[in-house]
Amino acid sequence: MVYLSKKNMRKTIVFYFIFQSFFLHSQIRCASDHYMSSLFQINNLYKNSQRNVNKEIVQWTSNNNQKESINIITIPVVVHVIWEDNTDENISDMQILSQIEILNKDFRRTNIDVINTPSVWNSIAADCEIEFCLASVDPYGNATSGINRVKTSVSTFNLIGDKMKSTNEGGTDPWPINDYLNIWVCDLSGGILGYATSPSNFLSSGDGVVVSYKHFGDNGTVEPPYHKGRTTTHEVGHYLGLKHLWGDSNCGDDQINDTPTQQGENNDCPGFPHNQNSCGTQNLNGDMFMNYMDYVNDFCMNMFTQDQKTRMVASINLYRNNFLTQTICNSSTSIINSTNKQNKKLIRIIDILGRKQSYEKKNTINLYIFDDGTVEKKIKIN
Numbered sequence: 001m002v003y004l005s006k007k008n009m010r011k012t013i014v015f016y017f018i019f020q021s022f023f024l025h026s027q028i029r030c031a032s033d034h035y036m037s038s039l040f041q042i043n044n045l046y047k048n049s050q051r052n053v054n055k056e057i058v059q060w061t062s063n064n065n066q067k068e069s070i071n072i073i074t075i076p077v078v079v080h081v082i083w084e085d086n087t088d089e090n091i092s093d094m095q096i097l098s099q100i101e102i103l104n105k106d107f108r109r110t111n112i113d114v115i116n117t118p119s120v121w122n123s124i125a126a127d128c129e130i131e132f133c134l135a136s137v138d139p140y141g142n143a144t145s146g147i148n149r150v151k152t153s154v155s156t157f158n159l160i161g162d163k164m165k166s167t168n169e170g171g172t173d174p175w176p177i178n179d180y181l182n183i184w185v186c187d188l189s190g191g192i193l194g195y196a197t198s199p200s201n202f203l204s205s206g207d208g209v210v211v212s213y214k215h216f217g218d219n220g221t222v223e224p225p226y227h228k229g230r231t232t233t234h235e236v237g238h239y240l241g242l243k244h245l246w247g248d249s250n251c252g253d254d255q256i257n258d259t260p261t262q263q264g265e266n267n268d269c270p271g272f273p274h275n276q277n278s279c280g281t282q283n284l285n286g287d288m289f290m291n292y293m294d295y296v297n298d299f300c301m302n303m304f305t306q307d308q309k310t311r312m313v314a315s316i317n318l319y320r321n322n323f324l325t326q327t328i329c330n331s332s333t334s335i336i337n338s339t340n341k342q343n344k345k346l347i348r349i350i351d352i353l354g355r356k357q358s359y360e361k362k363n364t365i366n367l368y369i370f371d372d373g374t375v376e377k378k379i380k381i382n
Helices: 013-022 032-042 044-062 093-108 112-116 119-124 160-165 230-239 306-319 321-325
Strands: 002-004 073-083 130-134 147-151 181-186 194-196 202-204 209-212 346-350 356-360 365-371 374-381
Touching: 032 044, 032 194, 044 202, 044 306, 073 093, 073 306, 073 321, 093 130, 093 230, 130 306, 160 181, 181 230, 194 230, 209 230, 306 321
Parallel strands: 002 202, 073 130, 073 147, 073 181, 181 209
Antiparallel strands: 194 209, 346 356, 356 365, 365 374
């Protein structure tokens, strides 16, 4: 696999005026397309590698039966929190954990708002069988929380130079990009909510996701209407190979067969059906605006499709396959939804907060957390 050098990554001065006009917008839901365009201008090898991605994904998909159940893929995450004197930028552990939980719910389709998916698309709404955990081991083999806090003298960051990804520029270098999903959370200028790199055989040294501290997670510093963690869900979709629903241009190809062709981005929270003549062809169901790869408000998003799942799984197998065998996540902290309470012989334990907990007498320990007598989560400890 080939990597884009930091030297080439910083040859972005040519694009200064392009980005200056881009930043004039009050809020930029996603800057991934602009970011990737800048990388293409810097290095033709990166651009050519991206051109081969769809062909390679189609080939992989044709050779692998996605109708069969796959093993759950767990992606280890390191969250780099970059903050100046403004303590709001140094977001809490709780805010970070909320984002990891949102990613898991959105990618496993256990989010509560799945009930808002229009019935015409329920059959193709996907449990992507992809999960995320904060890394429990750092690049040196030491125990870690998966949260890396870095104090900086830089007031704000932007696309120019990708400085939040460099220790020498006031940010922090990524952890090994083949082993971790690096997420940088910082103060982004120009109203940008986030952006991400796309997978290929030519990964940039800054491979990963960048999100504004005002739009990461669902508590603390978040600001509506992008306050439910869906900016990160959207950007991780890009990181795993998904395009916007309108492709690279209006009515373009997003390389996904089960998403309707779409004129462009949708905003706010449209009613269903919306834009039934999006690209000059009558479509009774209209745009799939509730898809995570559109631009609507966070509370209006609720689904990936089966073909989007296939593309993400293919991209992991082709370009991020270290995640398939990773040992960086601590399996004892995996959280599994549990609804089966039959034939359970439980030993009751009361913790110092008065909450009931219990475990089964088996070869493995299963810890249940009770709230008003209802099992909510199951934590399997090997």
